[in-house]
Every structure is written in C-alpha cells, then in structure tokens.
Amino acid sequence: xxxxxxxxxxxxxKRYRAEKRFRAFGIASIAFGLLALLLLxxxxxxxxxxxxxxxxxxxEVTFDADTLGIDDATNQDQLNFANYDGVIRNALRxxxxxxxxxxxxxxxxxxxxxxxxxxLRDMLASHPALLGxxxxxxxxxxxxxxxxxKADRQGREDSRLTPEQKAWLTSLDDNGQVKKxxxxxxxxxxxxxxxELAGIWGAVCGSFFTMLVTLLLSFPIGVxxxxxxxxxxxxxxxxxxxxxxxxxxxxxxxxxxxxxxxAIFIGLFGMPRSVPLVGGIVLTLMTLPTIxxxxxxxxxxxxxxxxxxxxxxxxxxxxVVLHHVMPLAMPGMLTGAIIGMxxxxxxxxxxxxxxxxxxxxxxxxxxxxxxTVLPVQIYLWADSPEQxxxxxxxxxxxxxxxxxxxxxxxxxxxxKRLERRW
Amino acid sequence: MDNASTLNxxxxxxxxxxxxxxxxxxxxxxxxxxxxKTVGAPFVDDPKMRMRDxxxxxxxxxAIHGVSLDIGKNEVVALIGPSGCGKSTFLRSLNRMNDTIxxxxxxxxxxxxxxxxxxxxxxxxxxxxxxxxxxxxxxxxPKSIYDNxxxxxxxxxxxxxKYDLDEIVxxxxxxxxxxxxxxxxxxxxxxGLSGGQQQRLCIARTIAVSPEVVLMDEPxxxxxPIATAKIEELIAELSESYTIAIVTHSMQQxxxxxxxxxxxxxxxxxxxxxxxxVFTKPQHSLTEAYITGRFG
Numbered sequence: 001x002x003x004x005x006x007x008x009x010x011x012x013x014k015r016y017r018a019e020k021r022f023r024a025f026g027i028a029s030i031a032f033g034l035l036a037l038l039l040l041x042x043x044x045x046x047x048x049x050x051x052x053x054x055x056x057x058x059x060e061v062t063f064d065a066d067t068l069g070i071d072d073a074t075n076q077d078q079l080n081f082a083n084y085d086g087v088i089r090n091a092l093r094x095x096x097x098x099x100x101x102x103x104x105x106x107x108x109x110x111x112x113x114x115x116x117x118x119x120l121r122d123m124l125a126s127h128p129a130l131l132g133x134x135x136x137x138x139x140x141x142x143x144x145x146x147x148x149x150k151a152d153r154q155g156r157e158d159s160r161l162t163p164e165q166k167a168w169l170t171s172l173d174d175n176g177q178v179k180k181x182x183x184x185x186x187x188x189x190x191x192x193x194x195x196e197l198a199g200i201w202g203a204v205c206g207s208f209f210t211m212l213v214t215l216l217l218s219f220p221i222g223v224x225x226x227x228x229x230x231x232x233x234x235x236x237x238x239x240x241x242x243x244x245x246x247x248x249x250x251x252x253x254x255x256x257x258x259x260x261x262x263a264i265f266i267g268l269f270g271m272p273r274s275v276p277l278v279g280g281i282v283l284t285l286m287t288l289p290t291i292x293x294x295x296x297x298x299x300x301x302x303x304x305x306x307x308x309x310x311x312x313x314x315x316x317x318x319x320v321v322l323h324h325v326m327p328l329a330m331p332g333m334l335t336g337a338i339i340g341m342x343x344x345x346x347x348x349x350x351x352x353x354x355x356x357x358x359x360x361x362x363x364x365x366x367x368x369x370x371x372t373v374l375p376v377q378i379y380l381w382a383d384s385p386e387q388x389x390x391x392x393x394x395x396x397x398x399x400x401x402x403x404x405x406x407x408x409x410x411x412x413x414x415x416k417r418l419e420r421r422w
Numbered sequence: 423m424d425n426a427s428t429l430n431x432x433x434x435x436x437x438x439x440x441x442x443x444x445x446x447x448x449x450x451x452x453x454x455x456x457x458x459k460t461v462g463a464p465f466v467d468d469p470k471m472r473m474r475d476x477x478x479x480x481x482x483x484x485a486i487h488g489v490s491l492d493i494g495k496n497e498v499v500a501l502i503g504p505s506g507c508g509k510s511t512f513l514r515s516l517n518r519m520n521d522t523i524x525x526x527x528x529x530x531x532x533x534x535x536x537x538x539x540x541x542x543x544x545x546x547x548x549x550x551x552x553x554x555x556x557x558x559x560x561x562x563x564p565k566s567i568y569d570n571x572x573x574x575x576x577x578x579x580x581x582x583x584k585y586d587l588d589e590i591v592x593x594x595x596x597x598x599x600x601x602x603x604x605x606x607x608x609x610x611x612x613x614g615l616s617g618g619q620q621q622r623l624c625i626a627r628t629i630a631v632s633p634e635v636v637l638m639d640e641p642x643x644x645x646x647p648i649a650t651a652k653i654e655e656l657i658a659e660l661s662e663s664y665t666i667a668i669v670t671h672s673m674q675q676x677x678x679x680x681x682x683x684x685x686x687x688x689x690x691x692x693x694x695x696x697x698x699x700v701f702t703k704p705q706h707s708l709t710e711a712y713i714t715g716r717f718g
Contacts, residue, residue: 305561307522309562313550314574
C-alpha cells in the first residue's frame with residue numbers, strides 16, 4: 001500500500017468522525033427546537049382548552065310583564081329597556097326559596113352571568129307571545145361558577161365562592177340543572193369585561209382588516225421598489241444611500257414606527273384613532289424593508305441569461321421585467337411577503353401607540369371602525385385580573401397561531417401554484 | 423503557453439498601460455506586431471452590415487480598437503481569436519446588447535444596410551428584431567416549447583391569429599431541425615430538453631421573428647460533438663436565408679461553417695479573409711501563430 005493511500009485512510013476516519021459529529025449536532029438542534037415547540041403547545045393548549053367550553057344553569061323563567069316592566073313585546077324600545085335580570089332573579093328565588101337575607105340574595109344572583117339576559121330579549125323579540133309564559137331555559141353561568149365546575153377538588157376548595165354558593169351549585173348539579181356546552185360566543189363576539197361573555201371575533205376581524213391594509217400597501221410598494229432598484233436604478237451614491245437606509249429601516253424597533261404613525265397619520269393628517277387603516281399603514285412601513293430586501297434577493301437570483309434572451313428578441317426593459325423577471329422572482333417575493341406579514345401579525349408595540357389597545361366591544365365591520373388586533377387582545381386579557389382570563393389568553397394565542405398557520409398555508413399554496421406554472 | 427518571462431521591458435510597460443492585456447492573455451511579442459491596417463480583405467461589395475473604426479470601452483478600459491469590417495449578405499462570418507480578444511464584445515455591439523452594461527461605450531460607425539445602429543433615433547427593439555442573437559449557454563425561457571418560440575412573434579405582434587402563430591412556431595422549429603423531435607410535446611417546458619435541443623430551440627426562437635442577421639456567440643461551446651454537428655448543419659442551412667455572424671473558439675468549426683473568417687487579437691482585428699485563405703495561407707504572423715496552435 002502506498003504512503004498516500006495510508007494517509008488518506010487515516011484522514012478518512014477523522015473526516016467520518018467529524019461528519020458524524022456534525023450530523024449529531026444537527027439532529028440535536030432540531031430535537032431541541034421540536035421540544036421547545038412541544039412545550040409551548042402543551043402549555044398553551046393545556047391552559048387554553050377549557051376556554052372553549054362554558055357552563056349553563058337551568059332555570060324556570062317566567063316572562064312576567066310586571067317584572068320586565070313592559071306591556072307590548074313587539075315594541076323594540078320596550079324590549080331594549082326591559083328588566084331581564086329581574087325575571088332571572090325571580091327564577092333564582094323560586095328555585096331557592098330558603099334564601100331570605102339581602103346579602104345572601106346578592107350571592108345567589110351572582111351565580112348567573114350579567115349577560116344572561118340578552119338571549120331572553122332575543123327570544124322575546126322573535127316570539128312576542130312568550131310574554132307572561134314560563135319556559136325552562138339554560139342560562140349562562142357567571143365566570144366564577146364556570147371556574148368552579150371546571151376546577152378539580154383542590155381548585156373547588158380555593159374558589160372565591162362562598163360555602164352557601166357552593167351548596168346551591170351542588171344542589172343544582174345533583175338535579176342535573178348544570179350543563180357544559182361549546183363556547184360558540186368566544187368565536188362570534190367582541191371583547192367584554194365579563195370573561196364568560198368575552199370573544200375573540202372582534203380582534204380576529206381587526207387583525208384581518210389590518211393585515212389586508214398592510215398586504216395591499218406593502219406588497220405592491222415593496223415589489224415596485226425592489227424592481228426599480230434592481231432593474232432600472234442607476235448605480236450611484238444616491239441609490240447606495242437608499243440601499244443602506246432600507247437596511248437600517250429593517251432594524252428600527254417597531255415602537256418607533258408606532259410613534260411615527262401617531263405623530264404623522266393621527267397628529268398631522270387627522271386620521272381616526274384605533275382603526276385598522278392606520279394600523280395597517282404603520283405596519284406597512286415596518287414590513288416594507290423586509291419585503292424589499294427579500295424581493296431584491298429574489299430578483300438577483302433570476303439568471304441573467306433569461307434577461308439577455310428576452311432582450312435579444314427585442315423585449316423592452318419593462319417587458320423583460322413583466323414577462324420574465326417578475327414571474328421567476330414571484331415565489332421568492334411571496335416568501336418575503338409571508339415573513340413580513342407574519343411579523344406584522346404578531347406586532348403589538350406600534351399598535352399600542354396608535355390607540356388599537358382601547359377596550360372595544362363591537363366587532364369592526366371595516367378598516368375604519370375602531371378595532372383591536374389579536375396580539376393586543378392577548379396582551380389585554382393577560383393583564384386582566386379575573387381568573388377566567390388566563391384560559392381566554394391561551395385560547396386567544398391558539399387563535400393567533402391558527403390565523404398565522406392559515407396565512408402561511410395560503411402563501412405556500414400560492415407559491416407552489418406559481419412555481420408549477422413555470 | 424505563458425511566455426511572460428521572454429517579454430522585454432518595453433512590452434511590460436505596454437501591458438500595464440492596456441489593462442486587458444494584464445489578465446494573462448496571450449502576450450504580444452516583437453515578432454508579431456499589430457498591423458497598421460487589417461490584413462486581408464475585410465470589406466465586401468454591398469454589405470449587409472458595415473462597421474468602421476469601432477471602439478468599445480468598458481469604463482476606461484478599451485476592449486475593441488478601431489475595428490473595421492463588413493458582413494456580406496447571406497454569408498457566414500466567423501470571428502475567431504484567443505479568450506478575451508473582444509470578439510464577443512464586438513458581436514454584442516452589433517445588436518446593442520452592450521447597452522445593458524452601464525459602463526460600456528461604443529464609438530465608430532456601425533450600419534445595418536443604410537441604418538446607423540447607434541443613431542439616437544434608432545429603436546433598439548426594432549434593431550433586435552432585425553438582428554437576433556443566440557447565446558453561448560442555451561437559455562430557453564422556463565416556459566413551454568411553444569411559448570418559447572412564440573414569444574418573439576407575440577412581442578412584435580407578428581401573428582394576430584392562433585393559426586398564424588402555430589404556423590410560425592412550426593416553421594421556425596422545422597428550420598431549426600427540432601420539429602420532428604418536439605412536435606408531440608410542444609406544451610412541455612423547454613428546459614426539459616437536452617442541451618443540444620435547447621440550443622436549437624433558442625435558434626428557433628431567434629429565427630421566429632424573421633431577423634435579417636443572426637448573431638451567434640459560441641453557440642456550441644456547451645454542447646457535445648453530435649449536438650455541435652447538428653447545429654453546424656443548421657447554420658449552413660440557415661445561411662441560405664439569413665446573414666450570420668458566429669463567434670467560435672473552435673477553428674475547425676470556423677473552417678466548416680463560415681465563408682469568411684476574422685481573426686481578433688486583444689481587441690484588434692488582425693486579419694480577415696476568405697476562410698480558406700485564413701486557414702491555409704494566413705498573411706499575418708499572429709494569425710498563423712494562432713491557427714497553428716502556438717497560443718489560444
């Protein structure tokens with residue numbers, strides 16, 4: 001065996017060892033990442049899954065005209081001002097006639113959510129004949145009651161409820177007058193001070209409109225800027241200066257963009273506060289550098305031979321870009337847009353500055369209605385003192401993640417389709 | 423090949439003054455001085471393209487030094503010479519492909535028939551429709567074979583109806599000798615063809631706009647001998663209806679396909695003559711040195 005072969009053999013063993021080590025490092029890193037993801041998901045789902053269900057209490061409710069304080073169930077005004085809490089209280093008193101003292105009565109009334117009256121109004125509005133009749137209804141329980149039923153033995157002992165309240169609940173439960181149902185209102189209603197009434201839909205709509213504005217503004221502007229800089233701009237000091245500043249802009253803390261939005265769009269231009277339109281514009285400024293930088297990289301990656309071929313056939317620079325460069329760079333541009341949008345979706349700080357942190361109960365119907373967005377909603381709920389908001393916060397995080405996954409899936413799908421076309 | 427050590431002092435100074443020569447290109451030596459005027463017969467009667475005193479600069483480097491030559495109608499002109507001698511640069515200035523390079527500047531008089539190529543009023547799009555180009559590396563668009571060929575005609579609005587376009591595509595592919603091989607898969611991507619087929623597709627794409635002149639920049643350098651032979655046959659056929667200027671590294675190829683050959687050396691046109699004459703009785707010592715394989 002020649003000397004070289006021997007040397008090669010020796011170094012081979014070393015090289016293979018190094019390769020194995022490297023592979024092990026890679027696998028370890030991926031395992032670490034997956035573990036972190038798993039922990040995150042277990043924690044969030046573990047805390048949040050209870051928020052998707054809530055408890056209802058069965059009551060014999062009498063639509064008593066005197067208690068409601070109305071005489072005509074077809075009159076909208078009367079329906080709006082009727083005393084539904086009164087009938088619910090009557091029902092509770094009838095169910096527990098032994099409760100006499102004022103303090104105890106107040107404790108009894110607090111078992112039912114303050115929002116339980118709204119469904120009664122809707123029932124009465126659609127069936128005016130119900131006035132004066134008695135119905136067996138499921139009423140939404142208060143969040144403390146909800147927590148009590150969701151808690152384990154230890155949790156039940158620690159509950160804020162008084163021993164009397166616990167006794168009443170036990171009696172209701174034993175009679176089969178308590179049920180657990182899917183919390184549909186979480187997905188259909190806006191924010192509320194009462195955890196059992198609070199929903200995520202307002203924030204989802206707010207996020208949707210904000211993202212829509214951001215996408216509609218940042219993608220065309222970003223792509224146009226990238227194409228101009230890559231394909232048309234002369235190389236000189238001025239364009240170098242622009243390039244440096246775009247890179248700098250990508251590194252500016254996001255709250256600065258919020259301050260800018262507050263000063264310029266709201267202060268100077270007098271745009272309304274707390275609206276997705278302004279939020280979208282601010283996030284556009286934040287997303288633009290990401291989209292420009294990645295679009296430029298995608299354009300650079302288009303082989304020059306394709307440009308030459310098109311130009312050699314007599315295509316104008318604009319045609320070269322539209323027919324060849326853009327379609328080939330589109331998947332890369334979309335990737336940039338996804339990253340930018342994902343960043344924007346999770347952004348809280350700049351939106352705090354422009355007032356999207358306000359407590360807004362109504363679900364926004366358009367980009368100029370006051371709204372909040374998912375991450376801000378999470379921040380608001382995490383900040384609330386009621387126990388039930390812990391679960392709601394985690395549930396909202398799940399919704400945010402689902403929103404993100406849906407957005408990315410759509411983008412990946414679009415990218416795949418565009419790639420197949422070519 | 424690098425006989426830099428044999429250079430005397432004066433030539434080293436000259437090399438430094440001309441940056442193109444500083445790149446280890448075949449050196450000049452005293453026995454082979456540049457001719458004052460191009461040797462041979464660079465001009466023909468009634469040429470298709472007429473170039474006089476063409477200089478091309480990249481920034482302040484001069485790549486082409488006062489080249490004057492004619493390209494006759496329906497003839498194949500081969501441009502040969504060692505790497506970096508400026509033959510590709512010269513070819514690219516014939517349909518203004520150099521315009522895309524910011525620092526490139528062309529001076530002198532270049533005419534396609536009576537039209538000045540660098541006249542400010544000259545439309546580049548029109549020029550490139552009349553003077554087409556085939557590149558060194560096959561560069562089909564990542565589209566279907568059909569769309570590749572149809573791109574030029576669509577661009578210039580040469581066909582209004584699908585029927586006309588189909589016909590142009592078929593004729594062009596037939597002329598490029600590719601029709602039989604691809605007629606059943608016209609709508610599959612052009613990038614899926616073999617290298618030689620791709621290059622013939624590029625030729626079909628170029629002739630689909632019916633140019634008057636076809637410029638070919640080393641069209642066979644990325645191909646195997648069989649594909650090369652096919653392209654050479656094709657060039658011979660095409661020369662019946664087109665004027666062709668071809669840059670090539672292969673002297674055999676120049677000898678096989680061209681009627682006239684121009685020998686470039688470091689940006690100078692040293693000699694131009696009938697191909698036979700250039701290869702059998704070169705008149706300049708530099709040409710002789712190159713074709714006998716002393717450098718290049």
